[in-house]
Amino acid sequence: MKQLITLKVNGETHEVAVEPQKTLLEILRYELQLTGTKEGCGGLGQCGTCTVIMDGKAVNSCLVLAMDARDKEVLTIEGVASPGKLHPIQQALLEYGAVQCGFCGPGTVLSAIALFDKNPNPTEDEIKTAIAGNLCRCTGYAKRKEALMAVAENYRERKV
Amino acid sequence: MGDRLKKFEYFEPKSVEEAVSLLAKYKGKAKLLAGGTDLLVLMKQRLLIPQYVINIKRISDLYYINLNDGKGLKIGALTTLSSIETSTVVRKKFSILAQAASKVASYQIRNIGSIGGNICQDPRCWYYNQSHDWHRAWTPCYTLGGKVCCGDEEVKGCQRKVLLSDIAPALFALGAKIKIVRENGERIVPIKDFYKKVGNVLKSDELLTEIQIPAQPPNSIGIYSKYSPRKAIDYPMVAVAVMKKIDSGVCTDIKIISSAVTTVPFEVSEAEDLLRGNKIDFGIIEQVVQTVRDKVARQAISFGDHSADFKTEITGVLVKRALEEC
Numbered sequence: 001m002k003q004l005i006t007l008k009v010n011g012e013t014h015e016v017a018v019e020p021q022k023t024l025l026e027i028l029r030y031e032l033q034l035t036g037t038k039e040g041c042g043g044l045g046q047c048g049t050c051t052v053i054m055d056g057k058a059v060n061s062c063l064v065l066a067m068d069a070r071d072k073e074v075l076t077i078e079g080v081a082s083p084g085k086l087h088p089i090q091q092a093l094l095e096y097g098a099v100q101c102g103f104c105g106p107g108t109v110l111s112a113i114a115l116f117d118k119n120p121n122p123t124e125d126e127i128k129t130a131i132a133g134n135l136c137r138c139t140g141y142a143k144r145k146e147a148l149m150a151v152a153e154n155y156r157e158r159k160v
Numbered sequence: 161m162g163d164r165l166k167k168f169e170y171f172e173p174k175s176v177e178e179a180v181s182l183l184a185k186y187k188g189k190a191k192l193l194a195g196g197t198d199l200l201v202l203m204k205q206r207l208l209i210p211q212y213v214i215n216i217k218r219i220s221d222l223y224y225i226n227l228n229d230g231k232g233l234k235i236g237a238l239t240t241l242s243s244i245e246t247s248t249v250v251r252k253k254f255s256i257l258a259q260a261a262s263k264v265a266s267y268q269i270r271n272i273g274s275i276g277g278n279i280c281q282d283p284r285c286w287y288y289n290q291s292h293d294w295h296r297a298w299t300p301c302y303t304l305g306g307k308v309c310c311g312d313e314e315v316k317g318c319q320r321k322v323l324l325s326d327i328a329p330a331l332f333a334l335g336a337k338i339k340i341v342r343e344n345g346e347r348i349v350p351i352k353d354f355y356k357k358v359g360n361v362l363k364s365d366e367l368l369t370e371i372q373i374p375a376q377p378p379n380s381i382g383i384y385s386k387y388s389p390r391k392a393i394d395y396p397m398v399a400v401a402v403m404k405k406i407d408s409g410v411c412t413d414i415k416i417i418s419s420a421v422t423t424v425p426f427e428v429s430e431a432e433d434l435l436r437g438n439k440i441d442f443g444i445i446e447q448v449v450q451t452v453r454d455k456v457a458r459q460a461i462s463f464g465d466h467s468a469d470f471k472t473e474i475t476g477v478l479v480k481r482a483l484e485e486c
Contacts, residue, residue, distance in 0.1 A: 020170035020213070021163055023200070042291075043164045044201045045269055046393055057242070057271040063197050064272065067170070068217055111267065132392030133266025 005070045009034065010079025018066045025050045025061040027069075028076060036077035036106050037061060040135070048134035051107035052076050058114035058133075077106035080113065089113055089151055096147035100139040108134045112148055120155045127152070164204050168213045176341055179216050180367050184343045186212045188364045193217070194238055195273040197265070198281040206292040207282075207304070222276075222369060225249060233373040237276030241327075242267070244275060254373060256382025256401060260330035263386050266393045276368045279328050279338070279351075283321035283358055283423060284395065286464035287311055320461050321358050322423055324395035328355075329419035330384050331371065332427065333401040339370035348372070355424040377413065380405040383482040387474045396420045397466045398475045402482040404440075411435045416452065416479060421471045422459040428452050431479075445483050449476045 002017040009032060016031050023043065028034045040049035043062035050062045053075040080087045086094065089112045099105045108131055115122055115130035122130070127148045128141075136144065171190075173179040183190060190212035193199055202208045216222070222238040227249050235244065244250050245261040264270055264278065287310040288303050300306030302318040309315035331351045338349045342365050354360055362368060376382075382403045388394035398420045405413035414435045419425035431451040438444055453476045460468035 019163075019167065021165040021167050023164060026164065043204050045197055045265070048266060048268060048393075051268055058268050059271050060197075060266075060268045062164070063195075063200050063269070065193075065196065065200075065215070067172070067215065068196075114267075130267055133268045135393070 003067075005067065007032075007066070007069055007074065008072065009074045010076060016066070020065065020067055022066045023062055024052070024054075024064040024066050024069045024074070027066040028052070028061060028074075034076050034078050038103055038106060040103065046135070047104075047107075048111065049104055049107045051110045051134060053110050053114050056114065056117065058111045058130075060133075075110065075113075077109060080109060087113065088154070089116065089148070092147040092151045092154075093144065096143045096150065098139055098143040098147045101137075104134055104136045108136070108144060112151075116151065116155075121152050121159075122148075124149060165200065166203065166206070166209050168210055171212065171214045172218050173214060173216060174218055174220075176219060176221065176367065176369055179214060179219060180341055180343045180365065182212075182214050183365045183367060186214075190214050190364075192367065194277040195240065195269075196277075197269050197273040198277060202282060205290070206295075207288065216367070227253070230375055232375040235275055235371040235373070237368050237370060238274045239276075241270040241273045241275060241278060245270060254334060254376065254382070256330045256333055256384050256403065257327070257373070259382070259384040260326045260386075260401070263384065263396075264326045269393070275327060275371060278325050279331065279354070279371075280360060280362065280368060281323070281325055283323045285310060285321045288321060318358055320423070320463075322420055322461060322463060323355065323425065324420055326384070326386060326396060326399065329399055329401035329417045329425045330382070331373070332417040332419075332425050333382060333384075333403040333415045334373050334376065335415075336374075337372045338368055339372060340366050341369050342366045352427070358423050376403070377405055379407055380413070383485055385478045385482055387478060397463070398471045398478065400475060400478040400482055401425075402479065404435075404483070406440070409439055411438055411440050416448075418452065418456055418475055418479075421456050421468075421475060422461050426459075428455050430455060435483075440483055445480055448483065449480050452476060452479045 004017050007014045028037050038049035040047035045060045045063045052061045055072045111131050111134050191210035193213050193215040222236040224236040225247050226234045241261045241264050251258045299308050310320050336351045338354050340347050384401045386396040386399040388397050401417040403415040414432045416428045416431050417425050431448045456475045457472045460471045462468045
């Protein structure tokens with residue numbers, strides 16, 4: 001039986017009728033048409049392409065029931081850039097050529113944002129841990145890591 | 161596109177009482193949903209198709225990490241693995257648990273996965289944990305109502321599902337107890353009695369509510385080490401949990417837990433006896449490692465590409481490193 005719930009996604013409030021077996025990923029993609037959030041491994045929590053930020057924490061939206069996203073703030077890739085201007089993390093990934101096919105991009109960006117929002121000056125290990133849950137099958141991980149280290153470096157410079 | 165999850169009837173109890181009364185009412189037909197990182201995957205693969213799902217996430221009483229001075233730690237079953245990993249108290253006084261929590265899967269999964277769910281996770285095997293389509297092409301195993309175990313007709317009953325929890329071996333090493341609640345009562349079970357040969361002792365009307373960890377003696381050091389083919393989003397191929405207490409160079413107490421080699425974690429008491437009361441030096445480490453390997457070799461189960469021999473070898477290496485480390 002469908003139930004009317006309120007979802008707050010990228011600052012907008014949506015009233016959606018959902019069945020309890022629907023995951024947040026399914027609702028984002030097929031009800032709200034926010035298809036920037038990807039499904040890679042078939043909803044098994046193995047790849048991280050469906051990563052969104054829920055109440056400040058990176059989560060796999062394929063393993064969260066839409067019912068559990070009620071009353072929480074959800075951020076998807078669509079809410080990351082401001083009009084005409086990429087988020088600094090997106091900009092860095094772009095500059096370092098850290099995205100080839102792009103499929104893992106949205107999830108990676110959100111995992112990185114969840115890290116930098118809490119810890120704007122992370123160490124190399126903290127960066128690796130934060131994005132270890134986002135599989136990349138073409139570009140590899142070195143450029144990604146370098147891009148994020150540059151973001152941290154940039155933060156340190158601005159502080160000085 | 162079709163639903164990833166089959167339809168079910170859904171409940172959201174707000175209290176432990178409400179949850180256990182629902183469990184009693186739908187005995188055997190309901191599944192508890194905590195973090196969901198294990199259950200939802202099994203349901204998507206059609207390995208479980210529960211008629212009722214009881215989502216306990218809204219029971220706010222089950223999220224806590226409480227230190228009772230001198231009496232140890234109490235952790236609510238729904239506490240997420242990331243809160244355990246980052247808790248100052250856990251990191252300082254029960255470091256082995258923080259280490260284990262930090263090695264589970266990925267950041268995203270630790271943010272939703274709960275400690276209770278981690279230790280109640282379904283044991284896994286390479287034959288059973290496959291997609292629905294994979295299973296359609298193969299003979300069903302005992303768990304799926306068939307008559308083979310891992311494709312083997314000689315083996316009677318489900319014998320080879322391995323508990324791949326990272327948290328369980330750390331709790332074995334810490335001597336933890338599990339609090340279990342049902343409609344008209346509760347019981348406390350030491351973690352080593354919590355597991356059966358395959359699976360755990362939870363009955364279908366019971367709810368795990370708390371993990372209790374006794375205070376650890378001063379000068380004790382805990383080390384959890386895990387070997388997995390991938391560094392992230394992977395289960396342990398083998399894992400070792402060691403708690404050692406060193407007083408003026410002498411090992412006064414020791415626990416060595418071997419995990420993921422057979423269906424459940426186990427303590428290698430023969431190796432512990434060798435160490436207790438002695439200085440940990442090169443010679444004794446060699447003996448201990450040999451003892452551990454002998455015991456592991458007798459029980460190790462091959463798991464897909466991971467042969468029993470390889471598991472034995474790696475367990476020996478992990479024990480050696482844990483003993484050398486200070």
